[in-house]
Amino acid sequence: MQGCNVWNIDTGAGFYGKLTCIDTETKEFWQSDSVQTLYANEKGRNK
Numbered sequence: 001m002q003g004c005n006v007w008n009i010d011t012g013a014g015f016y017g018k019l020t021c022i023d024t025e026t027k028e029f030w031q032s033d034s035v036q037t038l039y040a041n042e043k044g045r046n047k
Helices: none
Strands: 018-023 028-034
Touching: none
Parallel strands: none
Antiparallel strands: 018 028
16 A cells, blocks of 8 residues: 555564565565464564
8 A cells, every 4th residue: 555655565474474575666566475484483473
């Protein structure tokens, strides 16, 4: 979502989500696997 030159790409990596990045010119984006599948012992903010 874009509003007032601010892009909201929060996909909840701190809460069992994915890390996301975006090319703002092409609107192409990439996502990681779920953070907990990459770091099995990480509980994030859901401790």
